[in-house]
Amino acid sequence: MPASSSTERQGRPRRAARRLPVLALVPALLGLALLVLPAVALLARAPWSTLGARLASETVLDALRVSVTSALLATLVSLLLGVPLAALLVSADDWPRAARRLLRAVVTVPLVLPPVVGGIALLYLLGRTGLLGRPLEELTGVTVPFTLGAVVLAQAFVAMPFLVLSVEGALRGVDPGLQVAAATLGASRWTTFRRVTLPLVAPGVAAGTVLCFARALGEFGATITFAGTFPGRTQTLPTSVYLAQQSDPESAVAISLVLLAVGVGVLLLLRDRWLTGAAVGR
Amino acid sequence: MSGVVRPGPEVPGGLDAAVRVPRAAVEVAVDLSVAPGEVLCLLGPNGAGKSTVLAALAGLVGGPGTRVRLDDRVLDDEARHVAPADRGVGLVFQDHRLFPHLTALENVAFGLRARGVRRQEAHRTAATELARAGLAPLADRRPSALSGGQAQRVAVARALAVRPGLLLLDEPLAALDAEARVATRAALRDLLAEHPAPTVLVSHDPADAVALADRVLVLEGGRAVQQGRPGAVLADPWTPYVASLTGSTLWRPEAVTAGGDGDGWRAVLPGGAVVRSRRARTGAGPARVVVPATATHVTVEGSGTGTGGGDGVDGPGLAGVVVRLEPRVARLAVTVLLRDGVHDLTAEVGWDDDAARLRPGDAVRVTLDPERVTVG
Numbered sequence: 001m002p003a004s005s006s007t008e009r010q011g012r013p014r015r016a017a018r019r020l021p022v023l024a025l026v027p028a029l030l031g032l033a034l035l036v037l038p039a040v041a042l043l044a045r046a047p048w049s050t051l052g053a054r055l056a057s058e059t060v061l062d063a064l065r066v067s068v069t070s071a072l073l074a075t076l077v078s079l080l081l082g083v084p085l086a087a088l089l090v091s092a093d094d095w096p097r098a099a100r101r102l103l104r105a106v107v108t109v110p111l112v113l114p115p116v117v118g119g120i121a122l123l124y125l126l127g128r129t130g131l132l133g134r135p136l137e138e139l140t141g142v143t144v145p146f147t148l149g150a151v152v153l154a155q156a157f158v159a160m161p162f163l164v165l166s167v168e169g170a171l172r173g174v175d176p177g178l179q180v181a182a183a184t185l186g187a188s189r190w191t192t193f194r195r196v197t198l199p200l201v202a203p204g205v206a207a208g209t210v211l212c213f214a215r216a217l218g219e220f221g222a223t224i225t226f227a228g229t230f231p232g233r234t235q236t237l238p239t240s241v242y243l244a245q246q247s248d249p250e251s252a253v254a255i256s257l258v259l260l261a262v263g264v265g266v267l268l269l270l271r272d273r274w275l276t277g278a279a280v281g282r
Numbered sequence: 283m284s285g286v287v288r289p290g291p292e293v294p295g296g297l298d299a300a301v302r303v304p305r306a307a308v309e310v311a312v313d314l315s316v317a318p319g320e321v322l323c324l325l326g327p328n329g330a331g332k333s334t335v336l337a338a339l340a341g342l343v344g345g346p347g348t349r350v351r352l353d354d355r356v357l358d359d360e361a362r363h364v365a366p367a368d369r370g371v372g373l374v375f376q377d378h379r380l381f382p383h384l385t386a387l388e389n390v391a392f393g394l395r396a397r398g399v400r401r402q403e404a405h406r407t408a409a410t411e412l413a414r415a416g417l418a419p420l421a422d423r424r425p426s427a428l429s430g431g432q433a434q435r436v437a438v439a440r441a442l443a444v445r446p447g448l449l450l451l452d453e454p455l456a457a458l459d460a461e462a463r464v465a466t467r468a469a470l471r472d473l474l475a476e477h478p479a480p481t482v483l484v485s486h487d488p489a490d491a492v493a494l495a496d497r498v499l500v501l502e503g504g505r506a507v508q509q510g511r512p513g514a515v516l517a518d519p520w521t522p523y524v525a526s527l528t529g530s531t532l533w534r535p536e537a538v539t540a541g542g543d544g545d546g547w548r549a550v551l552p553g554g555a556v557v558r559s560r561r562a563r564t565g566a567g568p569a570r571v572v573v574p575a576t577a578t579h580v581t582v583e584g585s586g587t588g589t590g591g592g593d594g595v596d597g598p599g600l601a602g603v604v605v606r607l608e609p610r611v612a613r614l615a616v617t618v619l620l621r622d623g624v625h626d627l628t629a630e631v632g633w634d635d636d637a638a639r640l641r642p643g644d645a646v647r648v649t650l651d652p653e654r655v656t657v658g
Binding site for chain 1: 340383396
């Protein structure tokens with residue numbers, strides 16, 4: 001009796017405090033509807049009988065191939081550059097305030113920038129008359145825009161910050177005392193990073209990778225501006241949805257379902273732990 | 283501090299260090315030498331600079347003037363600083379700092395692997411090390427599945443596995459509960475007894491010094507104030523802090539004279555209070571009066587029944603007011619501020635004593651046992 005009453009005393013008020021007033025419940029449900037109903041509408045309009053044929057069309061399969069290839073490459077680029085960049089963000093704690101803020105702003109800008117602006121910016125950097133694009137073409141004959149490489153760069157530009165912030169959050173969660181302990185055991189900084197830090201941030205890296213891949217796969221604005229929509233070369237699933245919507249709305253719905261399924265799949269992969277912890281990046 | 287023994291150049295090995303670290307509050311300036319196999323305990327209150335000395339020996343902090351020599355290697359001097367990873371100095375932390383993603387065995391093998399030892403051989407050595415510490419059954423456990431005491435013993439095994447030329451222990455028992463502390467202290471004692479290199483242990487618990495150390499160096503305010511065998515230091519405190527470790531009170535007298543009544547001595551405190559003793563101290567150190575807490579008798583001052591001894595300067599005992607009561611297990615510690623308003627005294631009274639009902643602010647009179655009070 002005393003034991004059960006004490007657990008009740010601890011358990012009940014907390015649950016009661018969490019109970020929502022009706023006034024807050026109504027907008028909450030409206031918000032939920034705003035998020036869920038569009039997907040329901042999409043499912044309702046899906047051309048189920050012809051779905052298989054539409055998805056097996058050459059245009060869709062090409063777009064799928066380009067999307068998966070470019071998103072995987074963009075994720076790889078983001079991993080190779082983003083993990084060290086996250087480490088740089090953490091070590092920037094010792095920098096002067098202004099420099100630290102500037103670095104953080106630069107890393108975060110793609111998150112708040114309309115992707116189409118990012119695409120235009122990339123064009124002025126790497127286009128044939130661009131800041132780097134012109135000397136690049138003059139020296140090597142290589143042009144970047146409207147190639148698969150351009151798709152990868154556009155996607156990495158938009159998606160990498162997700163990975164960087166996710167990994168940064170995970171790195172900040174690592175007890176610096178463990179790194180000191182590793183050093184006193186004779187570990188070099190590289191050994192410490194590889195054998196202590198990296199394994200400890202692995203869940204954060206995994207979460208960031210999945211988020212980054214999903215964002216790259218869904219990238220539209222920067223891609224269409226910087227890479228165009230050449231079928232088989234630079235046309236991705238999102239850009240093909242946009243084009244199909246003009247001519248063949250049912251195909252657009254079919255491709256949208258594929259992208260929706262990928263999104264849900266990513267959520268299942270991340271599950272609660274990663275989403276609430278490292279993935280948000282604090 | 284003249285008490286610090288400096289080994290000559292002929293000393294074959296061990297640690298010889300002069301630590302100078304500027305800090306916001308006080309500069310840490312401590313010279314110390316530790317022979318191979320010797321355990322030195324740095325004892326001191328919080329903020330005395332104990333952990334700073336350890337961090338300097340480990341190469342984690344430093345300052346101009348810091349010199350560290352270990353055996354025939356210079357780790358720090360004006361021209362050189364050997365990085366923590368290259369010093370061959372093992373450090374055990376208060377929070378064990380085991381790597382949470384590795385098993386106990388992999389933790390112990392970590393230092394060997396970092397030095398390029400192949401995995402299989404590193405694991406074999408680590409297993410031997412764990413077995414020596416009596417931890418073999420825990421080899422496959424992650425730190426989260428170890429108790430605090432077990433984790434700390436694994437941390438010691440991890441530090442010892444690389445055969446450090448110097449072992450540093452930073453409050454290794456402070457985070458443990460009372461029971462685990464006793465067991466871990468005993469285990470640590472066995473491991474340290476076999477350890478051939480110098481060991482420096484930091485603690486604020488005199489029990490650690492007595493149980494584990496060959497020598498104790500007391501730090502206060504960033505300086506060494508006393509050193510010697512742990513028992514000798516505690517028995518003959520040079521500062522109020524060291525005296526307080528055993529519950530004693532230490533005063534600095536203005537003058538010590540032979541007592542007028544045949545035998546014994548009189549010590550006069552600044553402010554005029556007089557303490558009588560029949561134990562004159564011999565040996566080194568500053569002049570002082572040491573009163574063990576149990577060498578006292580506290581009587582409650584009846585209201586208005588003055589004893590006629592003036593303001594308590596030379597009456598039967600010392601008059602004062604209770605300023606603090608601190609229950610200890612067997613007895614109650616009563617801190618009394620003398621009438622001079624400067625000196626206070628800690629006395630212990632039994633729970634069934636009248637004095638156990640005292641409240642802060644009560645007037646009392648404390649008589650001292652001249653057979654057990656030391657002056658000199």
